Amino acid sequence: MPDAEALIGIxxxxxxxVSKLLGAEVEQTDMEDLTEELARVNEQLAGLHRKEDRMKQAGEKRGLILFLSFAAMFLSLAIKQEAVxxxxxxxxxLTAVVILYRNLTLLTSVTTEDMRLNVLRITTVFNTVVLVLGILLAVLTASDVITxxxxxxxxxxxxxxxxxMIFAGMVSPKLPFTRHTGLRLPWTVRDEETWNLAHRILGILSLPLALLYVVCSLTSDRMEEISLIAMLLWIGIPGGISYLFYWKKMHGGLGEKTSQSSSGR
Incomplete structure (x- = not known):
């Protein structure tokens, strides 16, 4: 379907x-209605093109982030000198994290007008600070600058x-439904309601579990076992409860559809 401008040019x-090109003799009022309809269709097509362009750009950014992640793993294995x-x-x-930060709006469904984008930005900045601190200390330790x-x-x-854990508990209830930042489990990324439930539980659980983890670590010499248990509880409790919720929701919906189709028959 050509747009109105193309029809006029033809x-x-x-x-x-134009009416003859369209195969019918139409009144002036009909022509105006047709022009409006063509304009509406053109606007929809333009919206689809914009969406396709955004998806293409997002795919390119994701590919670059993945490439940098694999490059980091390759360099860590290939280079023998630990500090380098x-x-x-x-x-x-860090380059991958910067790309993620600069393209949060593109990579998520959150618009720049949405206040929740600030939560994603703060979370990404916090992750960056943690990464920089960890990398810096690792390099200095490997170089014997500090011991x-x-x-x-x-x-x-x-x-x-x-x-x-404490920071995650503070921001988790405010995180928008996205596949990039948060408790990304197979069932939480498929359903927004399940996502919100998991992150509300994570927000409630994080602070007391973090304090308990610190106390147990200071009073025991089995830090590795304590850390493993803490991580399993921290991820496992909200993950398990949200999975049960998701399973009941999906199977309940299937049961309703089955009963509706049976009654229709």
């Missing part, structure tokens, strides 16, 4: 009325994990 070129390997891998990861005792390393790890 009619002028062929010296044929950590530095180059860190540069790749930590085993106990100090464990305490730093506990402090860092606890900070991540």
């Amino acid at each position: 009619s002028k070129l062929l010296e044929v009325p 390997s950590l530095f180059l891998s860190g540069v790749c990861i 930590f005792s085993e106990q100090h390393e464990q305490m730093f790890a506990v402090f860092l994990v606890a900070c991540v």
Whole structure:
């Protein structure tokens, strides 16, 4: 279906009325209605083209982020010198995070007018700070610029994990439904209601679990086991409850559809 401008151009070129090009004799009022309809269709097509362009651009950004992530893994394995390997891998990861930050609106369904975009930005900045701190300390330690005792390393790890848990608990209830930032489980990314439930639970659970994790780590010498249990509880509780909710919701919907089709028959 050509747009109104193209139809007018064809009619002028062929010296044929637009109504004849369309195969019918129409009144002036009908022609106005047709012009409005063509304009509406053109607007819809333009919207589809814009959406396709955004999807293409988002795909390119995702591909670049994935490439940098794989490059970081390759460099960490290929380069034998630990400090250089950590530095180059860190540069790749940080570059990927910067690309994510600059394209949050493109990669998510959140518009720039939505206040929830600020939550995504704050979360990305926090992740970046944690990455920079971890990479910097790893490089300095590998270069023997600074040295930590085993106990100090464990305490730093506990402090860092606890900070991540507390921060996640603060922002989780405010995170919008997106596949890029948050508790990205197969069932949470498929349903917004399940996503919101999982993150509300995560918000309630994070602070008390983080405090319990710190207390247990300071009073016990089995930090690795305690850290593993804390992570399993932190992810497992909201993940398990949200999965049960999602399963009941999906199977309940299937049951309703089955009963409706049976009654229709």
